[in-house]
Amino acid sequence: MTAAAIPAATRRAVPRWLAEGRALPVAAVLAVLLVVWYAASVWLNEPQSREQLDRAGAPWTAADLVAHAWSMERPVLPAPHQIGVELYESVLNRPIDSRRSLVYHAQVTLSATLAGFAIGVALGILLAIGIVHLRTLDRSLMPWIIASQTIPILAIAPMVVVVLGNLGFTGLLPKAVISGYLSFFPVTIGMVKGLRSPDPLQLDLMRTYSADRAQVFAKLRWPAAVGFLFPSLKVAIALALVGAIVAELPTGAQAGLGARLLTGSYYGQTVQIWAALLMASFLAMLVVGAVGLAERAAVRLRGGRL
Known part of the structure; x- marks a missing residue:
């Protein structure tokens, strides 16, 4: 859909980049970035995750390895959701005058x-x-x-x-x-x-x-x-x-x-x-x-x- 085909009232009601159809490319780039980021976090955290799972002594699967790589306390590369949780905690759940905010x-x-x-x-x-x-x-x-x-x-x-x-x-x-x-x-x-x-x-x-x-x-x-x-x-x-x-x-x-x-x-x-x-x-x-x-x-x- 082109910008000319969108009613004028709609164009005024939504951001210009959304009305002109530029939201999809941005969303696609973000989706690719998230997929690559999650994959990279598994790849970089895999040695530590494998070592910690072996040390626990219990049998584990590839799914366990991925889940552990995405939930490590001190990962080499944090998963996006870990960073999101940290941002939520340190921005919204801390007083503004706190040094942890x-x-x-x-x-x-x-x-x-x-x-x-x-x-x-x-x-x-x-x-x-x-x-x-x-x-x-x-x-x-x-x-x-x-x-x-x-x-x-x-x-x-x-x-x-x-x-x-x-x-x-x-x-x-x-x-x-x-x-x-x-x-x-x-x-x-x-x-x-x-x-x-x-x-x-x-x-x-x-x-x-x-x-x-x-x-x-x-x-x-x-x-x-x-x-x-x-x-x-x-x-x-x-x-x-x-x-x-x-x-x-x-x-x-x-x-x-x-x-x-x-x-x-x-x-x-x-x-x-x-x-x-x-x-x-x-x-x-x-x-x-x-x-x-x-x-x-x-x-x-x-x-x-x-």
Whole structure:
């Protein structure tokens, strides 16, 4: 069924991706992924399961082996239903202020993500404006901005934590700085491209009107750059979340998704690790979706349509 054959009232009542028939491919991919995941969990957990069943001394069958592989307390690869149970327990059955709640840890990581995202966006836009308007910065600064992203964040994070800690800055700020370090790059590159996107004829027209740099920026360059800004923001906020999680590892944080991952690795709680990873994925979809909503609002304010 095509989108044209669906009544208008129905299209308004259901999500666009469902009304246009895109639900089936998504469901098919999820089904294949679940089948492969369950099969992989049996394959990876089979040696431990076989050993534990043999140790029990009772006869067992292949069905017993599969059931045991899907119910181990510390599996190599947890089955999807085990992760679902852990998410249910740690999200819905724990108080939000409890350290055993994934919502609590997600809030801590989200605060560092948003702070780092704000730092990265502000720095990226300022650098882009300087690079576009000053040729010296374009030639001297842009190569270093590109080179900065070749340094592994895992190598920088401990140094940032130590330096800022010696200066008396602990807690949120070091994580925000590391998060901002990752997120400023796509904003800078996207805004440089956007601010340079106006046609030379348009720039010449502004000069014939005796417009100064500020007027050219406000009335021509910035409106042209908005279309490049929001795609960059979506990448930047995803990187900010990665930076916040990575920053929680060397800081020895007691809260946050990174701390949850670290604790799970220390004690071999693979189910906890996978639940934290899925929670991080949900958080990433939430923040990227929020940027998408902001983009839609900005487009409507400018009189456009998506």
